[in-house]
Amino acid sequence: MSLLRQLIRGSTRWSSSRRLDIAIPARRPFHSMFRPHYTNVFPGAEIGSSRQRIEIENPATEEIICTVDAASPADVNAAVTAGMKAFQSGIWANKDVNHRFDVLIKLADMLKSRMSEFAKYESLQTGRPIREMNAQLARLPEWLTYHASLARTHTGRIPPFKGKMLNTLTYSPLGVVAQITPWNHPLLIAIKKIAPALAAGNSVVVKPSELAPVSVLLFAEMALEARIPEGVLNVVCGLGAETGKALCEDSRIAKIDLTGGTETGRAVCAAAGKNLIPVTAELGGKTPVLVFPDIEVERAVKGALFASFIAAGQTCVTGSRIIIHEDIYDQFAASFVAKANALRIGDPLDTKTQVSTVINRASIDRCQRFVDQALSEGGKLLCGGSPAPVNGKGHFFQPTVIEVTPEMALANEEVFGPVIALIRSPSPAHMLATANSTPFALGAALWTSSLSLAHSVSQQLDAGLVWVNTHHNNDPSSPWGGWKDSGMGKENGVEAFEGYLKCKSTVVNWGEAGGVDWFEDNKGARYG
Numbered sequence: 001m002s003l004l005r006q007l008i009r010g011s012t013r014w015s016s017s018r019r020l021d022i023a024i025p026a027r028r029p030f031h032s033m034f035r036p037h038y039t040n041v042f043p044g045a046e047i048g049s050s051r052q053r054i055e056i057e058n059p060a061t062e063e064i065i066c067t068v069d070a071a072s073p074a075d076v077n078a079a080v081t082a083g084m085k086a087f088q089s090g091i092w093a094n095k096d097v098n099h100r101f102d103v104l105i106k107l108a109d110m111l112k113s114r115m116s117e118f119a120k121y122e123s124l125q126t127g128r129p130i131r132e133m134n135a136q137l138a139r140l141p142e143w144l145t146y147h148a149s150l151a152r153t154h155t156g157r158i159p160p161f162k163g164k165m166l167n168t169l170t171y172s173p174l175g176v177v178a179q180i181t182p183w184n185h186p187l188l189i190a191i192k193k194i195a196p197a198l199a200a201g202n203s204v205v206v207k208p209s210e211l212a213p214v215s216v217l218l219f220a221e222m223a224l225e226a227r228i229p230e231g232v233l234n235v236v237c238g239l240g241a242e243t244g245k246a247l248c249e250d251s252r253i254a255k256i257d258l259t260g261g262t263e264t265g266r267a268v269c270a271a272a273g274k275n276l277i278p279v280t281a282e283l284g285g286k287t288p289v290l291v292f293p294d295i296e297v298e299r300a301v302k303g304a305l306f307a308s309f310i311a312a313g314q315t316c317v318t319g320s321r322i323i324i325h326e327d328i329y330d331q332f333a334a335s336f337v338a339k340a341n342a343l344r345i346g347d348p349l350d351t352k353t354q355v356s357t358v359i360n361r362a363s364i365d366r367c368q369r370f371v372d373q374a375l376s377e378g379g380k381l382l383c384g385g386s387p388a389p390v391n392g393k394g395h396f397f398q399p400t401v402i403e404v405t406p407e408m409a410l411a412n413e414e415v416f417g418p419v420i421a422l423i424r425s426p427s428p429a430h431m432l433a434t435a436n437s438t439p440f441a442l443g444a445a446l447w448t449s450s451l452s453l454a455h456s457v458s459q460q461l462d463a464g465l466v467w468v469n470t471h472h473n474n475d476p477s478s479p480w481g482g483w484k485d486s487g488m489g490k491e492n493g494v495e496a497f498e499g500y501l502k503c504k505s506t507v508v509n510w511g512e513a514g515g516v517d518w519f520e521d522n523k524g525a526r527y528g
């Protein structure tokens with residue numbers, strides 16, 4: 001029988017996965033939909049595979065659904081080597097963009113045809129309601145088609161240049177890029193990064209979350225079927241502190257694209273800094289939702305409910321602190337709490353379920369700690385506040401609403417769970433100051449019927465994404481990302497695509513051939 005040991009990791013706050021040190025244990029079957037075990041995806045993975053395996057848990061039943069190889073530093077080295085080999089061969093990087101377009105469109109079509117299957121994998125490994133995963137995954141092919149289209153239409157430029165000079169800007173892929181992704185939207189975030197990187201001609205090594213890697217592995221297998229050449233899209237599963245660290249420390253990596261917590265961002269940037277590797281980092285947030293008194297209250301309540309409790313509050317842009325003008329506070333709070341109390345908690349695979357689990361036991365404990373701290377600081381519990389296992393099982397936590405004041409921890413720190421702060425505010429100026437008072441600058445939303453207020457407040461909000469009378473909208477063409485403790489760089493849009501390219505200036509003197517003889521007496525007094 002294999003030896004099971006609980007790994008205690010210092011680098012991430014929510015993980016508590018189990019890792020097996022030797023071969024697959026005999027107690028099977030896991031979940032019937034899953035293979036009992038998944039290997040990494042890179043040429044040679046079968047032989048190079050580590051003897052360590054991670055158990056993947058279904059957060060709703062606490063059952064182990066499968067195991068996955070944990071890549072050792074030697075495996076990571078092999079995956080990067082495979083990426084380098086593919087890149088240097090030019091088999092993808094130097095292919096005509098029309099070819100890359102065709103393959104990515106084919107991959108998008110294959111994903112469409114397996115959509116409901118992928119949605120189920122996502123739901124089972126994350127505990128997120130199938131209703132959410134069906135809606136989210138239905139849009140993923142758009143990221144592939146958008147970036148494939150950019151590959152075909154993106155052209156160089158000829159910027160103005162003083163004198164008889166012609167400067168042509170040309171773009172080329174970076175090389176082998178590392179992508180490190182979280183568990184909350186496993187496939188969405190991986191595809192947001194993989195699509196521009198591949199469209200631009202790079203080789204990719206993805207390190208998905210140890211907690212929910214299966215859909216990313218299956219997607220990489222499907223990419224091989226779509227004729228992405230071997231070695232171009234590689235996946236190494238494993239713990240961040242080991243597999244992710246080895247990937248970030250490999251000096252052959254040309255860029256790191258991370259989505260994760262702020263502390264992980266600091267660790268990854270420190271490792272990248274040693275090799276001067278550029279980093280795109282999509283990190284944590286504490287998204288404010290500002291509700292102004294001119295709005296129809298019920299409209300804002302419904303919008304804020306969606307902002308707060310989708311994914312059980314586990315998104316980087318969860319509307320986790322709702323700042324409400326005092327003129328409508330009581331009406332808003334009463335309706336918001338009534339609706340939060342009525343949300344249907346249950347089996348993620350039941351299409352009627354509205355809120356399901358958080359990711360694991362550690363996350364339940366974290367939610368509880370925030371509730372306890374808020375109450376000890378003087379916060380008022382309006383609903384929820386406790387774990388809510390279904391039939392004694394599962395990492396369910398009640399949708400929780402607590403009235404707090406702006407200086408309390410719950411108003412400032414990321415919970416990443418269904419624990420939402422309501423803040424009563426005396427004036428628009430106070431609402432704005434409160435919204436801008438955390439170290440994060442990712443998302444923000446505001447609800448008003450005044451066009452002028454909407455524009456003036458959105459301009460002053462310290463956030464990379466502002467939604468007016470809506471929340472959570474995302475589109476492949478719309479840049480996504482924040483600043484301060486929320487990270488740097490952008491996903492989506494031309495910005496993400498160009499982030500996977502190097503730009504070269506080629507300056508041609510079309511005037512006097514040979515240019516200036518700088519060292520001839522009385523000549524060369526003017527440079528440039």
Ligand code: NDP
Pocket residue numbers: 011012013014015180181182183184207208209210211238239240241243244245248259260261262264265267268281282283284285315316317414416442481486487
């Ligand atoms: P983590 O920061 O725990 O992990 C993110 C990824 O980084 C995982 O694959 C993890 O590995 C890996 N990792 C951890 N430590 C290191 C390290 N030292 N070197 C390299 N890789 C490492 O985040 P979660 O997965 O828990 O996701 C939640 C966080 O992500 C929240 O803070 C949330 O706000 C943020 N997020 C941000 C988004 C944005 O767009 N800005 C979108 C979605 C989430 P492993 O976990 O496998 O051990």
